[in-house]
Amino acid sequence: MNIRDKVAVIGAGCSKFGENYNKSAEDMIVEAALDAYTDARIDPSQIQAAWVGTLSSASAGNALADPLKLFNIPITRVENYCASGMDAFRNACMAVASGMYDVVLALGFEKLRDSGQRGLGTFGSHPVVGYGTTAPSLFAMAANRYFETYGIDKTALAKVAIKNHHNGTMSPKAHFRMEVSEDQVVNAPLICSPLGLLDCCPTTDGAAAVIICKEELARSFRPDPVKVKGVGLSVTSGEPYMKPSFAYTGFPATAQAAQSAYEQAGMTARDIDLVECHDCFTITEILNYEDLGLCEKGEGWRYVAEGRANIDGGAVPVNPSGGLKSFGHPIGATGIRMIYEVSQHLWEKAGDRQVKDAEVGLAHNLGGPGSVGCVTILANS
Amino acid sequence: MVGIVSYGSYIPSYRLPRDVIAKEWDAPSLGGERALASFDEDSLTLAMNASIDALGDRNPKEVAGIFFASTTSPYREKQAAATVATVLDTDKELRTMDFTDSLRAGTSALLTALDLAKAGELLLVCAGDARMGEPDTLQEQNYGDAGGALVIGSENVLAELVGSYTVSQEFLGTWRTEEQDYLKSFPGGFENKFGYNRFIAETVRGLLQKCHLEAKDIANAAIAAPSQKALRGALRGLGFDMQSQVQETFWNTVGDAGTAQPLVLLAAVLERAQPGDLILVAGYGDGGDAALFRVTDRIASFQVARSVYSQIEVKRTLQSYGKYARFRKLIRKDYATEDESTPVVLLRDQKQILPLYGGKCPACGVIQFPIHRICTECGHRDGLEEIKLSRRGTLFTFTNDYLTETPDPPTTHAVVDLEGGGRVFVQLTDCEAERVEIGMPLELTFRKYHEGYGIKNYFWKARPAE
Numbered sequence: 001m002n003i004r005d006k007v008a009v010i011g012a013g014c015s016k017f018g019e020n021y022n023k024s025a026e027d028m029i030v031e032a033a034l035d036a037y038t039d040a041r042i043d044p045s046q047i048q049a050a051w052v053g054t055l056s057s058a059s060a061g062n063a064l065a066d067p068l069k070l071f072n073i074p075i076t077r078v079e080n081y082c083a084s085g086m087d088a089f090r091n092a093c094m095a096v097a098s099g100m101y102d103v104v105l106a107l108g109f110e111k112l113r114d115s116g117q118r119g120l121g122t123f124g125s126h127p128v129v130g131y132g133t134t135a136p137s138l139f140a141m142a143a144n145r146y147f148e149t150y151g152i153d154k155t156a157l158a159k160v161a162i163k164n165h166h167n168g169t170m171s172p173k174a175h176f177r178m179e180v181s182e183d184q185v186v187n188a189p190l191i192c193s194p195l196g197l198l199d200c201c202p203t204t205d206g207a208a209a210v211i212i213c214k215e216e217l218a219r220s221f222r223p224d225p226v227k228v229k230g231v232g233l234s235v236t237s238g239e240p241y242m243k244p245s246f247a248y249t250g251f252p253a254t255a256q257a258a259q260s261a262y263e264q265a266g267m268t269a270r271d272i273d274l275v276e277c278h279d280c281f282t283i284t285e286i287l288n289y290e291d292l293g294l295c296e297k298g299e300g301w302r303y304v305a306e307g308r309a310n311i312d313g314g315a316v317p318v319n320p321s322g323g324l325k326s327f328g329h330p331i332g333a334t335g336i337r338m339i340y341e342v343s344q345h346l347w348e349k350a351g352d353r354q355v356k357d358a359e360v361g362l363a364h365n366l367g368g369p370g371s372v373g374c375v376t377i378l379a380n381s
Numbered sequence: 382m383v384g385i386v387s388y389g390s391y392i393p394s395y396r397l398p399r400d401v402i403a404k405e406w407d408a409p410s411l412g413g414e415r416a417l418a419s420f421d422e423d424s425l426t427l428a429m430n431a432s433i434d435a436l437g438d439r440n441p442k443e444v445a446g447i448f449f450a451s452t453t454s455p456y457r458e459k460q461a462a463a464t465v466a467t468v469l470d471t472d473k474e475l476r477t478m479d480f481t482d483s484l485r486a487g488t489s490a491l492l493t494a495l496d497l498a499k500a501g502e503l504l505l506v507c508a509g510d511a512r513m514g515e516p517d518t519l520q521e522q523n524y525g526d527a528g529g530a531l532v533i534g535s536e537n538v539l540a541e542l543v544g545s546y547t548v549s550q551e552f553l554g555t556w557r558t559e560e561q562d563y564l565k566s567f568p569g570g571f572e573n574k575f576g577y578n579r580f581i582a583e584t585v586r587g588l589l590q591k592c593h594l595e596a597k598d599i600a601n602a603a604i605a606a607p608s609q610k611a612l613r614g615a616l617r618g619l620g621f622d623m624q625s626q627v628q629e630t631f632w633n634t635v636g637d638a639g640t641a642q643p644l645v646l647l648a649a650v651l652e653r654a655q656p657g658d659l660i661l662v663a664g665y666g667d668g669g670d671a672a673l674f675r676v677t678d679r680i681a682s683f684q685v686a687r688s689v690y691s692q693i694e695v696k697r698t699l700q701s702y703g704k705y706a707r708f709r710k711l712i713r714k715d716y717a718t719e720d721e722s723t724p725v726v727l728l729r730d731q732k733q734i735l736p737l738y739g740g741k742c743p744a745c746g747v748i749q750f751p752i753h754r755i756c757t758e759c760g761h762r763d764g765l766e767e768i769k770l771s772r773r774g775t776l777f778t779f780t781n782d783y784l785t786e787t788p789d790p791p792t793t794h795a796v797v798d799l800e801g802g803g804r805v806f807v808q809l810t811d812c813e814a815e816r817v818e819i820g821m822p823l824e825l826t827f828r829k830y831h832e833g834y835g836i837k838n839y840f841w842k843a844r845p846a847e
Contacts, residue, residue: 118784119784122785125721126726126730127721127722127723127726127727127830127833127838128722128727128734128830128838128839128840129730129733129734129751129806129840130806131808131830131831131838131840132782132785132787132792132794132808132830132831133782133785133794134782134784134785136780136782136784137780137782137784137785137794140780140782141778141779141780141794141796142778143780144778144779144780144819145777145778145819148778148819148820189783190781190783190791191782191783191784192780192781192782192783192784192791193780193781193782193791193814194780195780237757239806241794241796241804241806242749242750242751242757242796242804242805242806243749243757243758243804244747244748244749244757244758244798244802244803244804245747245758248777248778248796
């Protein structure tokens with residue numbers, strides 16, 4: 001089955017992202033959902049089912065039922081590492097495409113700042129194997145391998161941070177709205193070598209929501225629905241560092257999810273007008289360019305260095321929102337926030353960061369040590 | 382003919398200069414430096430890494446007994462020798478025993494093994510100690526940490542046993558009760574005068590008499606000593622020439638390494654021994670032990686994996702008393718994430734964690750770790766063959782992680798491609814962050830990762846290969 005043109009996004013909402021010490025998860029969920037309801041011009045009673053993506057802030061469908069008072073409808077909690085949000089969206093799309101429901105809600109959120117822990121803490125459930133690994137450590141090992149393979153250094157990574165922070169200054173809901181210089185990025189305190197503080201996305205609170213419906217009904221809600229052209233999900237080994245053949249210069253989960261999405265959409269990377277990708281760390285964005293087919297293998301660092309990833313860079317702009325790097329990364333919210341952002345561009349509502357004449361956008365969410373890739377292609381016709 | 386078949390030693394890479402300790406307390410410095418077990422080392426890992434070298438390429442299934450000696454055994458109840466045996470991958474049918482609670486335990490384990498070897502058995506004796514002197518005492522400066530190991534048998538010996546001698550005597554000079562965190566020594570010269578000097582002299586003299594030998598016949602003597610000065614005092618009047626006949630105690634570079642000290646000194650003696658040499662080893666504590674060996678021709682062709690002297694040379698100087706205090710939990714830190722563990726998983730994965738077995742796919746031949754049910758490369762699903770992994774390899778990629786909480790930041794995570802196949806993901810240790818580079822040769826070393834669930838969670842780490 002192909003999902004192309006069977007499902008449409010009719011509304012999208014997003015809470016303010018940031019260190020939301022003054023907001024609870026409930027506050028942010030309500031903020032994002034009401035934003036989406038208004039955008040879709042629906043009444044919550046029209047929602048027939050819902051999916052909620054969160055890594056660790058809740059365990060069940062009640063995460064939505066209670067704050068939104070969405071009682072007596074099916075609500076499913078989805079968890080797939082940092083790709084939980086987009087996988088919640090994907091499950092919602094498939095349910096609508098199956099004909100089971102007409103109008104559903106997909107919402108992602110995460111409340112990280114109520115805990116005092118640094119980053120996401122350490123991973124691993126085994127007493128000793130993989131003990132003490134952290135989220136940045138898993139991507140830093142890719143960076144060192146990429147440096148070794150292509151002979152580049154930290155300054156190449158800094159270009160991603162500079163671009164995304166610049167874009168973030170134009171995103172009112174972004175966690176950070178500040179420019180950074182190459183000097184600041186390269187000399188920031190080391191977190192996991194070679195990644196410094198400004199190579200890492202922040203620890204963010206936030207929520208994002210989208211309303212989707214059966215394509216045939218979409219125009220009864222709004223004249224310009226965004227069509228879902230393809231959704232791909234790929235899961236590869238969650239312990240790539242122990243897989244003898246793993247090259248550590250890219251993430252096959254991204255490439256395979258993208259291939260699936262492109263096939264469903266009947267498109268290639270050349271058809272894409274903008275990309276929101278998973279830049280959890282600067283190195284990840286460079287690998288994403290290559291894995292998503294925006295450039296050749298080994299050329300990712302050039303893609304950003306030459307300005308091609310810029311909003312007006314003459315190629316496919318990447319992360320006009322500011323990305324995870326600047327907009328922030330409330331884990332479960334991120335994948336939905338990407339659908340929100342791409343939709344803003346397709347609706348020409350992205351303000352100063354608007355990508356001109358955007359007709360097709362791609363969103364890419366990545367989870368675990370690059371092991372869960374999710375890619376969605378959206379278009380306004 | 383029973384005797385020493387092989388030997389090994391282990392000096393941890395960290396050295397704590399005694400000036401650093403003295404400066405902390407505005408106290409006089411004894412000078413020199415002491416070897417210091419890092420936060421991931423304890424008496425068991427010190428003894429373990431010496432044992433790996435001592436056993437070398439010898440088939441571990443031939444070992445009939447393993448004795449572990451320490452006064453700082455990692456568990457109050459729970460044997461360490463069994464851990465050593467499992468890591469070395471011996472047969473299950475062997476005798477394991479811990480010799481503890483006496484400074485003399487190292488030499489007592491050795492004499493016991495020599496007796497058992499007379500029945501034709503091959504035994505491994507190892508000792509490790511990381512004793513704690515109370516902060517702001519001379520003991521804190523005096524003690525050092527090390528491990529030693531000897532393989533004892535009846536064939537192909539490097540040094541043949543000539544005789545042994547033991548004195549047991551009730552004496553309170555240095556002690557530690559169940560309730561005491563630090564060793565206590567009776568102040569002043571009491572212990573040296575009525576304990577150490579007397580027992581060493583009695584034991585060495587007794588051994589020489591029993592063997593109908595005189596001091597002048599001895600080529601080199603490895604005699605445990607709290608300090609070089611104490612050793613001189615004990616041997617006074619026995620007829621030894623301190624310069625040419627007595628192994629120096631490494632007091633200036635290692636310190637008093639407890640039960641492991643006589644084994645380390647004996648290793649140093651063996652490193653330079655000549656065929657025909659008569660060599661002596663002696664230990665002190667609640668009396669004394671001594672044994673005399675005649676070095677055989679085999680010594681000429683024996684290659685020790687890591688000499689004591691080379692390990693003394695290769696060192697990293699710790700200039701921070703605070704770090705030492707953190708390593709030894711004198712200063713505790715509550716980590717944001719509570720370390721977790723479970724003996725259940727440690728048992729289930731024991732063969733992978735301790736003797737380091739991986740799996741080899743019978744279909745595609747790829748060696749992998751851990752042992753998967755289904756091959757990670759080709760999907761073969763009828764099981765992998767267990768294969769013992771090499772402990773040498775090269776660094777494929779890494780990161781120095783400053784986010785992971787550790788007493789000695791950063792934590793270096795390392796993806797290591799092992800010689801002969803297999804890739805392991807382990808921490809790198811004994812290496813400054815700036816020295817780490819892709820492609821560097823590494824060897825695996827047995828370490829303690831953490832103490833989650835109140836247990837010692839041991840596994841392999843990588844360190845720069847010599």
